[in-house]
Amino acid sequence: MSRTEPTQWGRTRLWSTQATIPTDAGQLWFKAPCPGLSAEGNITGFFNSIDEQRFAFPLNVNMETGWFLLPDYGDNLKTLPSPFPDLWALMLQDFGRAQMELVGRDDEVFDHGMPILDPAWIMTHLEQQLILHAALPADHPLHIPAETAEQLDQSFQPLHQDAALLHSAGIPLSLDHNDLHRGNVMLPLEEGDPLRFMDLADSYWAHPFGTLSVPVRWMCDEFSCEPDDERITKVIHTYLEQWSDYGTVDELSELVAPAIRLSGIAQHGVWLRILDDADEQDMRDYGNVPIDILKNLTQPLRPKQA
Template sequence: MAQWIKNWTDGEWRTEVLAWVDMACEAYSLKRIGALQEATSSLRAKYLRVPTDSGILFFKAVAPGQLFEPPVTAAAANLVPDRLVMPLAIDPERGWMLSPDYGATLDGLATTPELWVRALGALGALQREVVDSEEALFDAGLQIQDPAWLPEEFNNALTLHASLPADHPLGIPARDADHAFGALKDIELACAELIAGPIPLSLEHGSFDRRRVFAPTDDKSAPRILNLGDAHWAHPFASLARPLERMRIDFRATADDPRILAAIGAYLSAWDDYGSPDELYELVAPALRISPLHTHETWLQLLADADEPQLRRWAPKVLEPLASLATATT
């Protein structure tokens, strides 16, 4: 078990959380009216429900590799308060965040094309609104994954994994690294297309799906987006990788299904001052091509402080994105 997960099960840790939560509640004239309640827990984060006299709050503790999430969430929510969940309190050093509850997320509702249209439209609008906020989000801890750097980072990643001992969980045989290196030219071409295109870098969500969107209370309210633990400052269209995968499953359809194209169109419409959806659609494929590099970086950072058992368990999450890049060229 990773050390931070052990900490989350420790009685002393929970006592510290309780004191911090009570202090935060007091600052907002709220009163906790019950014990902290278990919610979900994973390698990435620990969630607890906090019952108060004004409703449920959610406490989140993130893994050491994602300590940037609370300050980045607070900074981004300050920029676009109607599109994200503004935490009531954060502790950047401990990776803690206390947030209000906005009800059900979209994955709790019946899957419809309209839900995906609304979800992706909200994502595109959020990204479009923060394109001029790189400095603020970088200062908060958001890492940059510029397409101009990605070919070199891909090369460096393969060199890193190939240089590890054969029995290391993150090591790969030299022949496999050489095979994967065959994808470099394709990655360079994809990055060149993105660089030449009109879309600026923005907040790339990294793991966007309907679980990351609160259901709006009415037809006019913008859906609020949450969970920025996998985010980067990067080409925003890479955020479509996860939604496309999920929509193909939801609709049991191929990527050219009209329902999927309608959702992508809603997303691209948020960028209409840079071009029509038809024009911008040409950038979707190269953005999807490089998105595994974002995923690789997220998992590599997440496992930086993991012990060997956890490394062995989760190593495929680090290596699979690189393998997918190689497979796509064969």
């Protein structure tokens, strides 16, 4: 395999650098995740070994840096002319099936570097995160004053009930994509193939229904509606039908709102991992993001642009 043209450098952000590489065997896609998200290539390869149609196949993964190469999988769903509910339903149907394929792999995903958030202990984890923020020096961008931390801790009390409900329901842990939108889902290369899911950098092994958080926000934005809109409800029901081994759609629907509320804890964790190696300027620019996530954990779900 030989390069046919210069590397085309794309986005360079705090969390990753990306590029495309033209070769005589086709275009390759390169990603260099930040150190805190460096397990993405290894995790992607593991999931591909289980479900090769729904996950990408890394051609090479540097286990020291986390840099990896992928083949070009074509266009994503954002290239379609306009979003519509049936497209979201298909996307979440396929993702639910992928999650079901992965159930029971807890030890293996941990060995491949995937972080875990279990409803059984997620609130203890959240309390520890508050302590971490409060213990930082007062001039640190991630510092939360003790009084504010106490107020947040009090505001989190309803989340204890959410976690207890999710834990008692008996839904097994699986992949929470944590950034599942149309730009991270590829169109099938062959007729009859399922959709392929990309960009697992933010992913957690957690309650699977937490993965609905980002799609619901995107649908609210794209359809100019509230989360309880009938179109969104139908899409969610299509997703829940993939979990019929664990209850009826009505029974499982009771778990959706608690899972979405708790999903912010994973989003907070991603930002702490991103900022772990940030320089002073990036810390000043982005340090408010994980703090704002904590402050909004118990707030109503908002469109992605709100």
